[in-house]
Amino acid sequence: MFARNAWYVAAMPSEVAEGPLGRTICNESMVFYRGREGQVHALEDFCPHRGAPLSLGRVCDGKLVCGYHGLQMGCEGKTVSMPGQRVQGFPAIRSFPAVERYGFIWVWPGEASQADPARIHHLPWADSEEWAYGGGMYHIQCDYRLMIDNLMDLTHETYVHATSIGQKEIDEVPCTTRVQGEEVITSRTMHGIQAPPFWQMALRSNGLPDGQPVDRWQICHFTPPSHVMIEVGVALAGHGGYDAPPEVKASSIVVDFITPESDTSHWYFWGMARNFKAHDTALTATLREGQGKVFAEDQAVLERQQANLLRWPDRKLLMLNIDSGGVQSRKVLDRFIAAERTMAAVG
Structure with a gap:
């Protein structure tokens, strides 16, 4: 749908x-x-x-x-x-x-x-020379809404991405979800933690120490029909976290455009936009390679999940607090689709 x-x-x-x-x-x-x-x-x-x-x-x-x-x-x-x-x-x-x-x-x-x-979804970073972007595309055999669920609940990072961006503190810190019109925002902030491997690399790339405690944030923004932009980053602890000055943090926007192909497959356009060392093409390539490996791990899980859902279509799935971002995103999406169908019927 x-x-x-x-x-x-x-x-x-x-x-x-x-x-x-x-x-x-x-x-x-x-x-x-x-x-x-x-x-x-x-x-x-x-x-x-x-x-x-x-x-x-x-x-x-x-x-x-x-x-x-x-x-x-x-x-x-x-x-x-x-x-x-x-x-x-x-x-x-x-x-x-x-x-x-x-x-x-x-x-x-x-x-x-x-x-x-x-x-068309406005991307201010795409028109700025102060930002760099690198990304790719995967063809994934699952309902596009499963990918939205995945991106709006980053708790899975601890398990699916244990060697790159996952860490136990994600499990320990609750997320908050709010809805603003057609936008769903889920966020989580962690203070005084060690950066996981991917973000250690990002800190080094920005000329910062990778062994000091950091504050880390994840802010997921869903907008219909199927776009998810995720503000992510780390800052040396005690400097204001998300609001820390650029010289003590490494941050970026994870870009996710999820385009349905069929009822059980989609095209996943992924990437990362960053505003540090924007002209370093080698760094762009390194980040792209690392992010591509992370998303390949998601693909393996989601395709097996879709196979299970097709095998047992009548089994009811459980909903927990960590699912609130995905649940609210689906509600917004359902209203968006219903409004379209109503207009078509009237027209």
């Missing part, structure tokens, strides 16, 4: 380079390609001639050319030409609003007339 009238991250710009990219978003089979001016377009991945996937074709002079019989498609989904044939009367295939912004390609799988680019 997912919203359609919303902007989702569909791809990274590097994925849509010379040739077309086929990708399923919200159960819609799409093909992404660049037109003559380099602008990204998205069409239904279906040739109106014989139904071949257009993503198996090529791009020529800004037109998408089917790899089966050479039919050429325009960016609005209308057939332009085909060798030796008269095809102008072919019905148009569906086109999807697509926008390249903040280093991502976004798509709107719902009603095109409602696709306002101003509603």
